[in-house]
Amino acid sequence: xxxxxxxxxxxxxxxxxxxxxxxxxxxxxxxxxxxxxxxxxxxxxxxxxxxxxxxxxxxxxxxxxxxxxxxxxxxxxxxxxxxxxxxxxxxxxxxxxxxxxxxxxxxxxxxxxxxxxxxxxxxxxxxxxxxxxxxxxxxxxxxxxxxxxxxxxxxxxxxxxxxxxxxxxxxxxxxxxxxxxxxxxxxxxxxxxxxxxxxxxxxxxxxxxxxxxxxxxxxxxxxxxxxxxxxxxxxxxxxxxxxxxxxxxxxxxxxxxxxxxxxxxxxxxxxxxxxxxxxxxxxxxxxxxxxxxxxxxxxxxxxxxxxxxx
Amino acid sequence: xxxxxxxxxxxxxxxxxxxxxxxxxxxxxxxxxxxxxxxxxxxxxxxxxxxxxxxxxxxxxxxxxxxxxxxxxxxxxxxxxxxxxxxxxxxxxxxxxxxxxxxxxxxxxxxxxxxxxxxxxxxxxxxxxxxxxxxxxxxxxxxxxxxxxxxxxxxxxxxxxxxxxxxxxxxxxxxxxxxxxxxxxxxxxxxxxxxxxxxxxxxxxxxxxxxxxxxxxxxxxxxxxxxxxxxxxxxxxxxxxxxxxxxxxxxxxxxxxxxxxxxxxxxxxxxxxxxxxxxxxxxxxxxxxxxxxxxxxxxxxxxxxxxxxxxxxxxxxxxxxxxxxxxxxxxxxxxxxxxxxxxxxxxxxxxxxx
Numbered sequence: 001x002x003x004x005x006x007x008x009x010x011x012x013x014x015x016x017x018x019x020x021x022x023x024x025x026x027x028x029x030x031x032x033x034x035x036x037x038x039x040x041x042x043x044x045x046x047x048x049x050x051x052x053x054x055x056x057x058x059x060x061x062x063x064x065x066x067x068x069x070x071x072x073x074x075x076x077x078x079x080x081x082x083x084x085x086x087x088x089x090x091x092x093x094x095x096x097x098x099x100x101x102x103x104x105x106x107x108x109x110x111x112x113x114x115x116x117x118x119x120x121x122x123x124x125x126x127x128x129x130x131x132x133x134x135x136x137x138x139x140x141x142x143x144x145x146x147x148x149x150x151x152x153x154x155x156x157x158x159x160x161x162x163x164x165x166x167x168x169x170x171x172x173x174x175x176x177x178x179x180x181x182x183x184x185x186x187x188x189x190x191x192x193x194x195x196x197x198x199x200x201x202x203x204x205x206x207x208x209x210x211x212x213x214x215x216x217x218x219x220x221x222x223x224x225x226x227x228x229x230x231x232x233x234x235x236x237x238x239x240x241x242x243x244x245x246x247x248x249x250x251x252x253x254x255x256x257x258x259x260x261x262x263x264x265x266x267x268x269x270x271x272x273x274x275x276x277x278x279x280x281x282x283x284x285x286x287x288x289x290x291x292x293x294x295x296x297x298x299x300x301x302x303x304x305x306x307x308x309x310x
Numbered sequence: 311x312x313x314x315x316x317x318x319x320x321x322x323x324x325x326x327x328x329x330x331x332x333x334x335x336x337x338x339x340x341x342x343x344x345x346x347x348x349x350x351x352x353x354x355x356x357x358x359x360x361x362x363x364x365x366x367x368x369x370x371x372x373x374x375x376x377x378x379x380x381x382x383x384x385x386x387x388x389x390x391x392x393x394x395x396x397x398x399x400x401x402x403x404x405x406x407x408x409x410x411x412x413x414x415x416x417x418x419x420x421x422x423x424x425x426x427x428x429x430x431x432x433x434x435x436x437x438x439x440x441x442x443x444x445x446x447x448x449x450x451x452x453x454x455x456x457x458x459x460x461x462x463x464x465x466x467x468x469x470x471x472x473x474x475x476x477x478x479x480x481x482x483x484x485x486x487x488x489x490x491x492x493x494x495x496x497x498x499x500x501x502x503x504x505x506x507x508x509x510x511x512x513x514x515x516x517x518x519x520x521x522x523x524x525x526x527x528x529x530x531x532x533x534x535x536x537x538x539x540x541x542x543x544x545x546x547x548x549x550x551x552x553x554x555x556x557x558x559x560x561x562x563x564x565x566x567x568x569x570x571x572x573x574x575x576x577x578x579x580x581x582x583x584x585x586x587x588x589x590x591x592x593x594x595x596x597x598x599x600x601x602x603x604x605x606x607x608x609x610x611x612x613x614x615x616x617x618x619x620x621x622x623x624x625x626x627x628x629x630x631x632x633x634x635x636x637x638x639x640x641x642x643x644x645x646x647x648x649x650x651x652x653x654x655x656x657x658x659x660x661x662x663x664x
Contacts, residue, residue: 038456082644086651087314091395091456092598096643099591103636110631217633222464229457270472277461281447288453307316
């Protein structure tokens with residue numbers, strides 16, 4: 001495989017992995033506080049349509065990203081009320097959020113189905129982008145790609161090197177203990193959930209404003225679910241989320257691998273499209289085989305409602 | 311200050327009232343939605359909820375649409391009772407439809423009742439096979455069945471897409487992504503000459519009865535109920551968790567596969583990429599709204615079918631996208647989950663602490 005094809009594949013892999021990183025890191029924060037939000041797919045869909053519509057009307061993709069973020073926050077707020085205040089089952093509520101989000105976005109997005117956004121130019125970092133093979137993929141990317149790296153750094157620092165991060169993790173491990181020493185567990189869970197929603201919204205907006213600048217019903221196609229699986233696969237560690245996201249990104253652009261390898265085999269496009277979903281199943285099997293892996297790494301209170309006794 | 315206070319024991323009244331409250335809230339939400347969209351809320355209500363059932367044909371369409379929902383929801387309910395979360399019913403429906411179609415196409419020169427019988431069996435087995443994957447992975451590798459069954463939905467959609475674009479495409483179909491139309495021997499018999507209601511409705515009622523007997527009158531059903539309420543108690547009593555996972559997933563899968571068969575052998579008469587209209591997910595909502603109870607499932611399926619038909623009416627008469635059905639469905643589930651809180655908690659006014 002010659003170097004320019006390798007470079008293209010790396011480039012595409014990084015782009016494909018970026019929404020997964022953003023959404024999964026947001027999910028990670030929410031899950032670290034003990035909240036399992038299965039509504040990521042719905043939040044991404046709402047972020048995508050909000051981002052697309054606002055960008056189309058305002059001409060400004062960054063307003064679109066903000067709109068996507070706001071949509072994600074709004075959706076996750078609904079979820080947070082139902083799950084944290086009304087103490088409903090988190091799994092069912094997350095599913096409800098996904099169904100609602102995907103349906104609502106399809107409804108809102110109907111008039112936009114034939115619209116196309118102008119492509120946003122990549123931000124090229126001089127000198128570094130001229131490096132062979134890795135120059136283009138790493139240093140000539142969309143702004144949100146760089147954002148995803150900064151997000152990773154910020155979250156890794158936040159979780160493991162800052163006091164608020166420690167409090168967040170404490171809430172996730174034992175909300176009653178954190179609560180008894182004065183930290184308002186419910187409020188912290190709200191904030192973590194809203195952050196997860198914000199990131200899901202940004203991830204969705206990335207898809208519709210930068211990745212494929214159009215709107216199609218169902219364009220999120222399971223990435224929200226894959227992001228959730230990614231957090232499990234990464235055993236709730238930020239760096240592993242990054243690595244896993246790029247692995248999945250690579251699987252998503254498998255088409256390019258096939259073409260680049262020069263093999264002349266006719267693989268149906270549906271099979272290649274199915275690879276990310278099959279890969280998700282495989283990684284879940286791998287990580288879940290040992291019961292203890294998940295149990296040791298998952299936040300202890302994940303998915304359990306917490307009721308501060310008044 | 312409004313506070314939620316735990317009730318000494320779960321309120322029976324609220325557990326029946328909560329779905330009704332959720333429906334009312336959904337209706338209010340719908341009226342607000344219509345108003346927000348610049349449509350007259352009352353007219354919207356009439357078009358969406360009244361129009362579809364305003365004549366006998368409409369009522370038959372209601373039952374027709376509710377049929378796959380009843381089938382799937384009762385299968386899912388068996389599993390949900392034991393906390394086995396089959397979210398992939400949509401995919402199992404598709405694979406059941408594929409299997410039944412394969413039989414129909416294989417026998418497309420044949421006449422006789424055996425074709426339909428084989429299609430029913432094939433549909434059920436197809437759905438069960440697809441559900442067996444998450445069941446196997448959960449029992450053997452402890453893998454979360456929600457994510458696996460969900461991923462398989464996407465895989466099933468791609469599978470049917472490949473099939474109707476390729477191996478199962480109608481050779482005389484001008485390259486449209488669809489299979490050959492089924493012969494009469496492969497179509498479910500109609501129940502009347504005036505409408506499209508077919509034998510699948512009878513199957514659905516049968517499934518509800520079987521489901522009722524299983525859930526409330528069989529030992530296995532009892533075991534699953536205990537496992538759902540108190541996992542450790544069930545384990546202590548020696549109930550096999552693995553067997554319940556298999557039963558829970560295969561029942562949903564088989565029913566979904568049957569529903570898939572009823573779609574391709576019913577109004578559609580062929581295999582296309584649109585075997586399902588999100589029935590697999592709508593059935594989850596039906597199961598919840600019905601409190602996992604077959605009688606409730608009957609009524610909740612009719613309600614959900616009304617939401618589907620209402621969406622179609624809204625598209626025709628209010629110029630709204632038919633996906634408004636999905637919005638209503640999502641709202642219904644959300645409101646239900648929210649109002650369920652009142653089963654275990656009640657509102658109390660409390661003085662703020664001095």
